[in-house]
Amino acid sequence: MAGTSLRTYLITRLALVVPMVFILLTLVFLLLRVAPGNPIQAALGGHVPAAYVHQIEHRLGFDKPLITQYGEYLWNILRGNFGTTITDNRPLSQIIEQNGAATLELTFFAMLIAIVVGVLIGLVAGRYRDTPLDIFGRLFGIFIYATPVFFLGLMAQLVFGVWLGWLPTSDQASPITQALLQTHTNIFFVDAIWDGNWGALWDITKHLILPATTLGLVTAGVFIRLVRVNVIRTMRDDYIEAARARGIAEHRVVFAHAFKNALVPVITIVGLNLAILLGGAVLTETTFNWPGIGHELVVYLENRDYTAVQGIIIVFALVVVAVSVLVDFLNAYVDPRIRY
Amino acid sequence: MSDAILQVKNLRVYYGTPGRPVRAVDGVSLDIGESEVVGLVGESGCGKSTLGRGILGLLPDGARADGEVLYDGQNLVAMSQKSVRRMRGPELGLIFQEPMTRLNPLLRIEGHFRETLEQHEPNLTDAEVRRRSLETLGRMGIPPTRFRQYPHEFSGGMRQRIMIALALVLRPKLLVADEPTTSLDVIVEGQILALLADLKNNFGTALLLITHNLGIVAESCDRMAVMYAGRIAEEGPVREIFAEPAHPYTRELLRSTISLDTTELHSIPGAPPNLIDPPPGCRFHPRCPNAMTVCAQLEPIEQRFEDGRRVLCWLHGPNDRIPAGGGAPLERELLGVADEA
Numbered sequence: 001m002a003g004t005s006l007r008t009y010l011i012t013r014l015a016l017v018v019p020m021v022f023i024l025l026t027l028v029f030l031l032l033r034v035a036p037g038n039p040i041q042a043a044l045g046g047h048v049p050a051a052y053v054h055q056i057e058h059r060l061g062f063d064k065p066l067i068t069q070y071g072e073y074l075w076n077i078l079r080g081n082f083g084t085t086i087t088d089n090r091p092l093s094q095i096i097e098q099n100g101a102a103t104l105e106l107t108f109f110a111m112l113i114a115i116v117v118g119v120l121i122g123l124v125a126g127r128y129r130d131t132p133l134d135i136f137g138r139l140f141g142i143f144i145y146a147t148p149v150f151f152l153g154l155m156a157q158l159v160f161g162v163w164l165g166w167l168p169t170s171d172q173a174s175p176i177t178q179a180l181l182q183t184h185t186n187i188f189f190v191d192a193i194w195d196g197n198w199g200a201l202w203d204i205t206k207h208l209i210l211p212a213t214t215l216g217l218v219t220a221g222v223f224i225r226l227v228r229v230n231v232i233r234t235m236r237d238d239y240i241e242a243a244r245a246r247g248i249a250e251h252r253v254v255f256a257h258a259f260k261n262a263l264v265p266v267i268t269i270v271g272l273n274l275a276i277l278l279g280g281a282v283l284t285e286t287t288f289n290w291p292g293i294g295h296e297l298v299v300y301l302e303n304r305d306y307t308a309v310q311g312i313i314i315v316f317a318l319v320v321v322a323v324s325v326l327v328d329f330l331n332a333y334v335d336p337r338i339r340y
Numbered sequence: 341m342s343d344a345i346l347q348v349k350n351l352r353v354y355y356g357t358p359g360r361p362v363r364a365v366d367g368v369s370l371d372i373g374e375s376e377v378v379g380l381v382g383e384s385g386c387g388k389s390t391l392g393r394g395i396l397g398l399l400p401d402g403a404r405a406d407g408e409v410l411y412d413g414q415n416l417v418a419m420s421q422k423s424v425r426r427m428r429g430p431e432l433g434l435i436f437q438e439p440m441t442r443l444n445p446l447l448r449i450e451g452h453f454r455e456t457l458e459q460h461e462p463n464l465t466d467a468e469v470r471r472r473s474l475e476t477l478g479r480m481g482i483p484p485t486r487f488r489q490y491p492h493e494f495s496g497g498m499r500q501r502i503m504i505a506l507a508l509v510l511r512p513k514l515l516v517a518d519e520p521t522t523s524l525d526v527i528v529e530g531q532i533l534a535l536l537a538d539l540k541n542n543f544g545t546a547l548l549l550i551t552h553n554l555g556i557v558a559e560s561c562d563r564m565a566v567m568y569a570g571r572i573a574e575e576g577p578v579r580e581i582f583a584e585p586a587h588p589y590t591r592e593l594l595r596s597t598i599s600l601d602t603t604e605l606h607s608i609p610g611a612p613p614n615l616i617d618p619p620p621g622c623r624f625h626p627r628c629p630n631a632m633t634v635c636a637q638l639e640p641i642e643q644r645f646e647d648g649r650r651v652l653c654w655l656h657g658p659n660d661r662i663p664a665g666g667g668a669p670l671e672r673e674l675l676g677v678a679d680e681a
Contacts, residue, residue, distance in 0.1 A: 238442050239444040243444070
């Protein structure tokens with residue numbers, strides 16, 4: 001019975017994705033058409049003959065009625081064709097594949113660090129409230145959260161890259177590795193494993209450590225505080241006392257009841273942060289010269305390349321939709337009350 | 341009381357507050373016999389719940405207890421946390437006032453029973469766990485089809501039935517029920533009380549029933565204890581106490597209940613005292629219509645009656661301990677001042 005209702009919930013939730021994506025796509029389209037200034041002129045840099053601008057506008061279809069443009073836009077996206085950038089004629093699919101893969105790699109490891117560090121410290125701090133462990137955990141959380149990510153990144157570069165010389169301070173891999181690595185998935189880490197190229201894997205890992213740790217720790221700062229507060233609140237819940245009244249062992253009360261229940265709201269926040277990171281951690285990517293999608297977005301924005309910006313924003317929007325569906329699935333799976 | 345399964349002797353429970361501690365339970369003694377139903381009544385804030393929890397060693401952080409809670413020859417107050425924890429469930433059970441939040445919302449009813457049985461009887465097979473759980477639930481009127489459901493799929497009354505079944509599945513000798521029906525509607529209240537009243541017949545379990553409701557006590561209890569400001573004012577067989585309450589507080593409490601014969605509402609003026617700084621002498625004297633001069637000066641001495649009652653009130657002596665002139669009615673003025681305080 002519970003299984004059926006879970007399935008019903010999932011189907012309903014998935015069906016809702018269609019109108020959601022449609023509204024998102026329409027909004028992106030309208031916003032970029034409404035934005036002031038002529039993007040073509042801006043992209044080409046001001047002093048261009050009007051005839052040439054019209055020629056390009058015609059080539060790109062910007063002289064057609066808005067409704068026709070909208071139809072073509074939707075049709076292209078439906079076919080998976082996100083267009084080509086105006087400034088450097090790069091297909092957007094290539095940006096998504098290459099820069100998106102770099103972002104995915106960074107996000108995965110940063111999130112891993114954030115969850116392990118954030119949830120562990122949060123659980124311990126909440127369980128041992130007002131002890132030195134808690135005070136240390138809280139201070140660490142506040143410190144790490146309040147520090148700007150680029151400052152933390154620069155300090156890490158200074159200490160581990162410059163002073164100690166242990167780790168590289170920028171790029172996704174050294175040039176020689178980039179040149180020799182075979183492309184399978186565009187995710188360097190996976191490609192190196194795919195070929196069993198352990199030398200390259202070691203090089204890639206070394207490049208990953210600083211940016212992933214920096215980004216991961218900053219994200220962990222959010223999790224520490226959230227998890228701690230949830231654990232403290234859950235430990236006061238009535239069913240905790242009721243479990244103790246049945247003589248359930250304290251370790252089971254803490255792990256099976258308090259921690260599990262305290263982590264339910266954390267799923268949502270982890271998902272939210274995951275979506276933000278997948279959208280490109282611009283500051284971290286810039287600090288470490290990481291060729292991620294956020295880094296790329298900033299470059300195209302500066303050049304007023306509206307086709308590129310439009311394509312990247314659509315990808316972000318789709319990522320947010322996908323992650324929120326995933327979060328809802330997980331929440332419904334863990335918490336039976338949500339299925340209704 | 342040689343057949344008592346639980347003896348509370350001079351139990352004190354302190355809540356630590358900055359400054360002086362709150363003496364929520366202040367020297368309480370109470371025996372509960374096998375399969376006996378004892379009612380514990382009194383106004384809110386008299387220490388009833390603290391006493392009930394203190395018996396199971398379930399006190400909040402910062403609370404301290406001394407005195408004795410004797411069960412099976414062992415003093416629970418002096419035992420280690422872990423040993424007391426092992427007794428909660430198979431020996432002593434507790435059910436709560438508010439059933440809506442007492443079940444873990446993420447855990448199926450099955451999970452609650454499995455966890456409880458496996459904790460205390462680790463050698464049970466899966467089939468045995470299931471059989472025992474379903475049997476106990478069945479006696480509480482919960483059908484087997486609902487075993488795999490989650491707490492939110494049940495009403496308040498049903499959740500309280502589940503909580504009772506969850507306590508009874510381990511066959512405890514004593515169940516403490518802390519206002520188990522206060523948050524339920526009247527019909528459900530009646531059903532739950534009928535279940536509790538049948539405990540001794542069905543399970544041989546003794547019951548300490550903490551309640552505001554004197555009607556419930558009259559109907560279902562063998563003995564009752566009236567608590568006021570952390571102490572037991574009067575204790576004894578229900579029939580005798582209802583027929584002729586010995587303590588003025590008991591009498592006023594009984595007069596405050598509403599029945600068909602009620603022509604006007606009666607209430608006891610004032611509120612139970614602050615337990616950080618209780619009034620000197622008898623703690624009820626500022627609100628007592630029968631207060632004498634001695635009541636404000638000396639703490640009353642427990643008196644035992646032939647019908648098995650004990651009372652903590654100077655009206656019943658011992659007269660040789662009352663100082664000269666102590667029997668005179670307490671000045672009205674004094675009453676007013678104490679009342680304001």
